[in-house]
Amino acid sequence: MTNDAGSIFVGVDVGASHTKVAILDSEKKLIGHSVRKSGTDFTDSAENCLNSALEMANALEENIVRCVSTGYGRKNVPFSQGTKTEIGCHARGCYHYFPMAMTIVDIGGQDNKVIKLDAKGRRLSFKMNRKCAAGTGAFLEEMSLRLEIPLEDMDALAEGAENMVELGSYCTVFSATEVLGKIRQGKKVPDIVKGLFFSVIKRVLEMDSLTDRVVITGGVVAHNPYLVNMVEEITEREIMVPEYPQLTGAVGAALFAMEKGGHNG
Amino acid sequence: MSEEKKTTRRQIAAAKTLKKFMADYFYEMDDAAKTGSQKIAWCTSVGPAELLRGMGFLVYYPENHGAMLGATRMSTDLIPYANALGYSPDICSYLTCDVGSYLQKKTPLTMAYNIESVPRPDVLVFNTNQCRDVQDWFAWYSRELNVPLVGVHTHRDIGNIRNYQIKDIASQIEDLVPKLEEVTGKKFDLARFKEALGYSRRTSELWGACLEEAAAIPSPWTFFDATIHMAPAVVSRGTKEANDYYELLLPELQQRVKDDFAAVEGEKHRLYWEGMPIWGKLRSLSEQFYSLKTCVVASTYCNSWIFDQLDPDEPFESMAVAYTELFIVRDELYKEQYITDCYNKFKFDGILFHDAKTCPNNSNNRYGMPERLSEKLGIPVLTINGDLCDLRCYSEEQAKTNIEAFIEQLEEK
Numbered sequence: 001m002t003n004d005a006g007s008i009f010v011g012v013d014v015g016a017s018h019t020k021v022a023i024l025d026s027e028k029k030l031i032g033h034s035v036r037k038s039g040t041d042f043t044d045s046a047e048n049c050l051n052s053a054l055e056m057a058n059a060l061e062e063n064i065v066r067c068v069s070t071g072y073g074r075k076n077v078p079f080s081q082g083t084k085t086e087i088g089c090h091a092r093g094c095y096h097y098f099p100m101a102m103t104i105v106d107i108g109g110q111d112n113k114v115i116k117l118d119a120k121g122r123r124l125s126f127k128m129n130r131k132c133a134a135g136t137g138a139f140l141e142e143m144s145l146r147l148e149i150p151l152e153d154m155d156a157l158a159e160g161a162e163n164m165v166e167l168g169s170y171c172t173v174f175s176a177t178e179v180l181g182k183i184r185q186g187k188k189v190p191d192i193v194k195g196l197f198f199s200v201i202k203r204v205l206e207m208d209s210l211t212d213r214v215v216i217t218g219g220v221v222a223h224n225p226y227l228v229n230m231v232e233e234i235t236e237r238e239i240m241v242p243e244y245p246q247l248t249g250a251v252g253a254a255l256f257a258m259e260k261g262g263h264n265g
Numbered sequence: 266m267s268e269e270k271k272t273t274r275r276q277i278a279a280a281k282t283l284k285k286f287m288a289d290y291f292y293e294m295d296d297a298a299k300t301g302s303q304k305i306a307w308c309t310s311v312g313p314a315e316l317l318r319g320m321g322f323l324v325y326y327p328e329n330h331g332a333m334l335g336a337t338r339m340s341t342d343l344i345p346y347a348n349a350l351g352y353s354p355d356i357c358s359y360l361t362c363d364v365g366s367y368l369q370k371k372t373p374l375t376m377a378y379n380i381e382s383v384p385r386p387d388v389l390v391f392n393t394n395q396c397r398d399v400q401d402w403f404a405w406y407s408r409e410l411n412v413p414l415v416g417v418h419t420h421r422d423i424g425n426i427r428n429y430q431i432k433d434i435a436s437q438i439e440d441l442v443p444k445l446e447e448v449t450g451k452k453f454d455l456a457r458f459k460e461a462l463g464y465s466r467r468t469s470e471l472w473g474a475c476l477e478e479a480a481a482i483p484s485p486w487t488f489f490d491a492t493i494h495m496a497p498a499v500v501s502r503g504t505k506e507a508n509d510y511y512e513l514l515l516p517e518l519q520q521r522v523k524d525d526f527a528a529v530e531g532e533k534h535r536l537y538w539e540g541m542p543i544w545g546k547l548r549s550l551s552e553q554f555y556s557l558k559t560c561v562v563a564s565t566y567c568n569s570w571i572f573d574q575l576d577p578d579e580p581f582e583s584m585a586v587a588y589t590e591l592f593i594v595r596d597e598l599y600k601e602q603y604i605t606d607c608y609n610k611f612k613f614d615g616i617l618f619h620d621a622k623t624c625p626n627n628s629n630n631r632y633g634m635p636e637r638l639s640e641k642l643g644i645p646v647l648t649i650n651g652d653l654c655d656l657r658c659y660s661e662e663q664a665k666t667n668i669e670a671f672i673e674q675l676e677e678k
Contacts, residue, residue: 072662087670111663123674125639128667130650 008063010053011253012046012080013089014038014073017109017137018219019045021053022250024258028096032057033247035219042073050079066257070249072111084256086249087115087126093252094215095121097242101212105204105231106248107220109137114208127208132170135203137220139172143196146176149189155224157193165195175199197227201234215240222246274555275526277490279514286510287496291378294323298384304449307386307406309399310499311591313417313438315465315575315584317390318503319458320445325384326500327402328395330373331359334366335544335654337373344655352405357398358623358654364405388448390441391416394594396626415444419589424596426589434585459577461503462584466575471511472498473571478518479562480611483532485521488561489551490528492542498570529560534675537607538564540619541627541653546661553665557672563611565592565604566627593626600629601638608642614675617668618648622658647671 006026013020015038023032034052038045069080070089094104095117104115110133116124144151165187169175182192214237221228222245232239242248297303306322308314317324334340340358343365348354352361366372374380389403389412400416407414417437420430442453478485494514501507538561554561574590576583592603616638618630635646649667652658
């Protein structure tokens, strides 16, 4: 392998569901990235993910100047030189793409976050979902299993819906029962899937108010862009989405690596 | 910061005395329960303890037992036994774990003091100022043990305190006297009552002074220390022994301030804890804050045992004032002003609200107070979800990430 990458900075976001690696060059350009299931061995997933991203960046480990890890498994990344919370990294990543005051809505595998930044990118407040994981990616994953619809088909189904079935329950498990009831009533699957998306959006919007510009990130919108259209319609706001919404936390971590941020651990 | 460092912090020297103090407290009651040498009253944590002490009772506090069950992490296993009796998992987890403890005949007193069980009561005395749950809790024991139940019913959501409220509470306390005389079989002794009230007043003054030492920068002790050292103010107010303990603790804290001693080495941030402690996680939270160079300097909880309104010359009335001016029974405006006053005194950088699933009365985040105080004081706030004793309601990883992110936010300022 040739190595013409020069100095690179690595961010690793070990989420409860997926691990993401972002590699930035010294100009803050994203030159390598990778996403894998976190599985049960976070260290192994992080290493595999790093290797894929290095390959994409045409770089070697020797090129890494510094690495910062974030996410639920941030303390399980042996090659990282520092850690930052996912809240800090999503904020930093979003501000990199959209340098303005904003509300960030991150819809992750098990965590949702609403983070508010001022015009200088400083955090004003943040909220994470409470104990329950309703309204996160885990909810859609569970529904995909129960309805036997591949996750990757959900976006197109929701977009093709003619109507929308509303779901009332907070609870993921009870929602599944509710959905089966709707099927028995003869409701159309696309209308139900759109209802599932609406349920995710409701859970997120009840966490906090939306102020200033709104940015949405996370794996759920990366794979379901129609959900963003729905948020725009419901909130009557233009919603901004970074080019790789699932990588925002990893990009933020890489930026902290470049700025020598993160707590040494 | 990847893992909280195991810390070797300088212990508070008075802790040794505290340990003996608590052992003596429980041994005395255990002996009385076995020999019948003295009557035992069970009392709610801010119940009319001075009257009980003044009438010669030894006083046992089931809430203290609940905190011990929480701190030893026995509670989460015991709560379901009370749930199975029809006591919801959503009500006070002190109640449910304590009842579970009774049903299963398991108590932390055995491990700590080799005491087989909590002391059997001769009377159960509540004040609903904590919550309605305490009354239901004691009512269960009253039925189970066939023991008389008496109590005081508080006013709630109080703004400016009115005379009729004080008169009402004072007369409710006074009305307890003949019922308690029936239990003791002795005539009420006003002089002894006044003496107990005087002791309790002094305990409050000393305890309040100890807490105020945390206004020093850096703070000589933390909220987590105070949750331990508050025990005599809770269980022995109205006795000389409680005062002796704080006469020992206060100079030690004062000396720490003189020495510029920081309880959290390199103190960078100062926080206020609003709400109940998470008893089973005191140590891990204390270590996390320590590793983040953050000192939790003050709390509503520890301040709740300061009754400096007590006046031996107006015994019933001053008790009524003390137990009506309490934070927990006041309206939102009062509570916000109270925390504002604490902010001015303790100079903290942020407020952490603990939303305790089973303790709505001590969870003040639920009606927009964090947002209002954040705007008023210009400091950030954080709410973490948990519980005093039911660790099923606490997601440790989520809570710790929230705390870490909150400190990151403070560092961005």
